[in-house]
Amino acid sequence: MSDTTAQPARRLRLPSFSVQVLLGLGLGIALGWVALRIGPAADGAPNGLATALDTIGTSFVTLLKAIVPPLVFLAIVASIANLRQVTNAARLAWQTLLWFAITAAISVLIGIGLGLLLQPGKNSALSPEAGSEVGATASWLDFLNGLIPSNFLGLGASTQTADDGSLTTGISFNVLQIVVIAIVVGVAAYRTGPAAEPFLGFTRSALAIVQKILWWVIRLAPLGTLGLIGGAVATYGWDLLAPLGTFAAAIYVGLGLVLFVVYPVILRTNGLGVMRFFRGAWPAIELAFVSRSSVGTLPVTQRVVERNLGVPRSYASFAVPLAATTKMDGCASIYPAISAIFIAQLFGIDLSLTDYLLIAFVSVVGSAATAGLTGAVVMLTLTLSTLGLPLAGVGLLLAIDPILDMGRTAVNVAGQALVPTIVAKREGIIDLDQYASASADDLFRDDVEERPVVQPSPAPVS
Template structure:
C-alpha cells in the first residue's frame, strides 16, 4: 500500500486532471511511435536495409519478452486475489440480495456484450488477409500438439501432473486451472488462508508495478513491433490494424446505443433519452480520460441524478468500476482474441469461443479489483490455450493502437456501470421517479452535490448497501 495519503475532495479533481493529461501525452507518444515504426518498416522494406530490420526486430523482441515473463504470475495472482475479494458480498440479507441482483445483471450484460463481440469478430474477421505471423518453432510445436486429439484429451491436458510444472513450462491454461482451485480453496478457508492471500496480493501488486515500468517502454516496443511487421508485410499490415479498430468501435457502439437503451426502456422503464441527457457528461469525461476510476465521482452522482437511492449507488457504482467493464472485459477481449488468432493463423474451435464467453461472464468477477483490459485480454488468451509468446506478441501489437480503442471502451464501461444500478434499483423499488424525471444540471467533478434524502423505510438498505 502506498504511503501517500488519498487526495482530499479538493485535491481529487486536480489529481484526476493531471492523470488525464499524462494519459493523453502517453497515448500521443504511443501513436507517434506507431506511425514512426510503420515509416521505418516501410523504408527498411523498400530499401532492403537488413540492419534496420534486425534492429526493429530486436527492439520488438525485447519488449515482447518483458511482457511475456509477467503473464504467468499476473494470471495466477489476479484470479486468487479476485476470488477472495468476493467476500464484500457478505453482510445482511438486504445487502446480499442487492449484491446478488447487481452481480447477476453484470453477468447478463457481459454475456450479451461478449456475444456481440464474437459476432463482430467472426463476421469482420479482423487480422486476416495477410500471411500469418510466425512465432518460434517451439511455440508452433505446442500449437500443433494442442490441435490434435479429442476434447477429453484437451481436458486432460488442462490438469498438470504436479503443481510447479505449469509455472516452469509456461502452460498458462494449467496455471488458470490451478489459480481457480487455489482461489476457491482459500475463499473456503477464510481467515486461515488470509496470510496466503496477502502474499498473493503483494505479488500481484509487485507484478503490476513491474508492468507499469514495462508499459512506459511501450512507445519503443510498439515502434519495434510495428516496424518489423511493416518491414515484413509492407502496407498489408495497415488493413488488419484498421479492421481491429473498426470492429471494436462497432461492437461497443452497439452495446452503448442499442443494448443499454433496450434494457433501460423495457426493464428499467427509463427513457433512454433522459438517461443519456443526464449521463452524457460522465460518458464524455470517460471517453477523454480513458479511466473508469477517474470517472467514478461523476458516475455515482449520475446514478443518483437518475433516481437511484444514494446508498445503493454508493455500493453498486464503485463495484462496477472494478468488475463491470463491457467494453474492456467483454467486447474488446472477444474481438482482440479473434484478431490475434487471425494474425498467427490460428483457427479457433467452438470450445475456445465458449472459453471466451466464460471469461467475459465470470472472469471480471473472478478478478474483481484487478480487472482491466490488459488483465482480461491476457486471461482470455490464456484460457483458450494460446502460448505465452503468442499472448505477449499479440498484446504488444494491439497496444500500439490502444489509445484509440480505450476511449470508446471506457465510455461503454461507464455507461454499463450506471445502467445496471438503475435496473436493479427499479426492481427493488429504490428508483425515485420524481428525481429521475426532474431535469438536473450535469454533475460537476468536485462540485457540491445535493442528494435526495432516503425514505425512512430505505434507511436500512442504505446502511447495509454501504457496507
C-alpha cells in the same frame, strides 16, 4: 430631484457544465493537433505544449483517484449503517451480480459475432512475427488473492525500472480490497449497536467533507478534459490505425452496438427513458472517454447515479464501486472476444465451438479474476491463456490500445451506471422524478440530501 433605482450588477453567466466539458474537448483536440504538428523537441522529448497538456490531464485524473479510497470506504460504511431501512439487501446484491452477468453475456456475443463477420485477423497487413509477449498477465487465482487485503487500507507498492535503469516506487490502491474492508467494518459497526453510533456519526461527517472536496475536483473537469484529449492526440495521433483498421472498426462497432442499442433496449424493457439515462449519466461517460480510467471516473459515476439517475445512496455506494472493479463490458467482454478471434485468425488457428463457449465464459466471469488489476491487456491475456492462444499476439495490438481504450472505458462506465439504475427500478427504490428531471448541473447542487429508501414492491417492476 429625480428618483433613480440602483440596478444590480449583472453576474457573468457561465455555460452549463456539459457545454464547458464539450468546449474543453474541442479546444483540447485543437491544441493536441497543434502539438502533434510541432513535433518532438530536438532531443526527442515531447514539446512544451504536449508536456503541458499531458500534465494537466494526468493531474486531474490523479486528483480523482486520490478521492476514491476515502469515498468508497466512507460511503460503504455509511450505507451499511442504513441497512435498517432496507429489508432486501441480499436481494439487491444478487440482482446486481445477475445484471452484471446478463449485460456481459450479451456484449461478448456481439463481440464474437463481429469477429466472425468482419474477420479482422484475415484482413490485417500485420505479420505474426511482429508480435511480442507482454509482462502483464492474469490467472483465475488473482480473484481470490485480490479479495484478501494485504493491509487495512488496501494499499500496495510497486517498483518500476525506467529506461535509464533507475527504480521508481509508487503507491497504489486496490478498490476491490477497499470494498471488502469497508463491508467488514460496516457490518461490524452495524452489529455493535449503540456503542458504534459515535463512529458512524464521524463517518457520516467525514463522508460529507469528502463529497465537498469531490465537488471541487469535479469542477475542474473541463480543464482536465482539455488536457486528457489534447495529450492523447499529441501523443498517438491516428496514423497507427491503418494496419489494424478492420480490427479497430470491429471494436468500435461492437462498443457502439452495446452503448446505443443493447443498453437502450434494456432501459426501455424496464420502463426507463433512454435519453433521460444518457442525459443523467453523460458527465461520467464523457469523462471516462477522455480519462481512460474507470476507477478515476468512479467518484463522478457514483455522483451521477445518485444525483441524476435517482438511485438511493445506500445502494449506489455499494453497487457502483463494485461495478467499477468487476463490471467492464468494453474491456472484459467485447475487446477480448474480438481480440482472441483476431489473434487466432492471424496465427492461422481454427477455433472450435468449445473455444467460443470458453470466450463467453471468461468474459462473463473473468472480470472478477482481474478485479484490482489494470488494463484490458490483463483481461486479454487471461482469455488467450484459457484458450491456449499465443500471448505474443497481444504485442501486436498495443500500438493502438490507447485509441481503443477511450471507447472501451466509456462503455464500461455506462454499464456501471446502468446496472444500479435497472436494479433500483426493478426493486421499486428508484426516484423516478429525479431520474426524469436531472441534468448534468445537478452534480453541483448542495441542497440534495440523502433520500430515504423506499420499501420495494413485493414483485419486481417490469
